[in-house]
Amino acid sequence: MSARALLAHNLRRMRADRGWSQEDLAAACGLDRSFVAHVERAARNISIDNIERLAIAFGVKIADLFSI
Template sequence: MDGRRLVAWNLRRHRVEQGLSQEKLAVDAQIDRTYVSSLERGLENPTVVVLDKLASALSISIADLFRTPSRGERPPKPLVAGRRGKLKSQ
């Protein structure tokens, strides 16, 4: 797995484990939400500054964004209810 994919995997894993939406993480890291989405899909190459902002917002070290997944480890599932799910139930 290349570095971009590792960051994508771990960024989403940490975000989902903490129950944060992409929007909330983006606000906390002071970056655009669509950029968080692109990072999680492995479409962007983040700078060290962006990695530092994301790690800080997630209360993890930058090194945690490069952890190799264990053999057989599955990608994190999406959060249960997104914005659309909440709007439909109101």
């Protein structure tokens, strides 16, 4: 599995585990909802800065976003 696909999978799982919508996640990390949707579909490349914002929103380490 590619890093992009693994990140997409983990974002969807973590978001669902918290009962968050894409809008909730976007608000929590300060990103646009459509950008979050693209990242969750592995359709967008994402910067390390935005990966960090997602990790902070979830309260996890960046490495956790890429764990199998």
